[in-house]
Amino acid sequence: GAGVSQSPRYKVAKRGQDVALRCDPISGHVSLFWYQQALGQGPEFLTYFQNEAQLDKSGLPSDRFFAERPEGSVSTLKIQRTQQEDSAVYLCASSLGASSYEQYFGPGTRLTVT
Amino acid sequence: AQSVTQLDSQVPVFEEAPVELRCNYSSSVSVYLFWYVQYPNQGLQLLLKYLSGSTLVESINGFEAEFNKSQTSFHLRKPSVHISDTAEYFCAVRSNTGRRALTFGSGTRLQVQP
Numbered sequence: 001g002a003g004v005s006q007s008p009r010y011k012v013a014k015r016g017q018d019v020a021l022r023c024d025p026i027s028g029h030v031s032l033f034w035y036q037q038a039l040g041q042g043p044e045f046l047t048y049f050q051n052e053a054q055l056d057k058s059g060l061p062s063d064r065f066f067a068e069r070p071e072g073s074v075s076t077l078k079i080q081r082t083q084q085e086d087s088a089v090y091l092c093a094s095s096l097g098a099s100s101y102e103q104y105f106g107p108g109t110r111l112t113v114t
Numbered sequence: 115a116q117s118v119t120q121l122d123s124q125v126p127v128f129e130e131a132p133v134e135l136r137c138n139y140s141s142s143v144s145v146y147l148f149w150y151v152q153y154p155n156q157g158l159q160l161l162l163k164y165l166s167g168s169t170l171v172e173s174i175n176g177f178e179a180e181f182n183k184s185q186t187s188f189h190l191r192k193p194s195v196h197i198s199d200t201a202e203y204f205c206a207v208r209s210n211t212g213r214r215a216l217t218f219g220s221g222t223r224l225q226v227q228p
Contacts (some may be wrong), residue, residue, distance in 0.1 A: 003157075004157070005212075006124050031214065033214075033215065035216075038219075040123075040220070041220050041221070042118070042120075042204050042206075042218030042220045042221050043204070043216070043218050044218070045215035045216065045217070048214060048215060049129070056213065056214070056215065059215065063203075091157070091158070093158075098214075101146060101163060101165060101208075101215065102160050102163070103160075104160075105150075105157040105158040105159070106157055107155075107156065107157045108157065
């Protein structure tokens with residue numbers, strides 16, 4: 001079956017541009033997570049959805065970061081006015097239920113801000 | 115708040131030798147513990163997890179990890195590594211109540227040499 005997919009796989013943005021990163025979770029998965037992975041570091045939590053409700057956004061680094069999941073399936077992470085420190089791999093993960101332990105990760109989107 | 119420390123950023127080892135990847139964590143609440151593996155150009159995959167019960171957990175490909183509550187450790191071991199085990203390994207924790215986000219360590223790159 002299909003896993004978590006993310007698009008685009010690579011994105012180059014000039015500083016100040018807005019970007020939108022897409023995540024297609026595994027069909028039927030209730031929970032969806034976004035993580036940011038800087039070069040040489042482990043992933044860091046950004047935000048969590050249960051269906052369409054954003055239940056935890058404590059990891060979003062600034063108000064330039066915004067995520068949505070309007071129909072409880074596909075999610076979009078938007079970064080406004082990108083800065084060089086936003087350069088990272090953005091990972092999406094989904095899990096089956098609200099209390100499921102295992103998170104299934106997508107391949108990530110590598111964002112480079114020049 | 116939780117934190118995870120992986121002291122070794124790189125571990126070179128010869129094929130068929132044993133290996134141990136170290137993981138220590140800090141948390142004010144009880145946690146679940148995980149090891150994820152990331153092969154080159156692939157997404158994170160769950161290798162094994164400790165939720166409760168027996169403190170020794172095993173994966174299908176010969177890895178094992180032991181939860182040591184007193185030392186707050188969850189080291190990963192394999193008695194005999196293969197070239198195909200070359201990858202980045204991430205230790206992660208999650209609160210067993212409430213917050214569902216994973217907190218990751220910075221990763222250990224296992225490099226198996228022939």
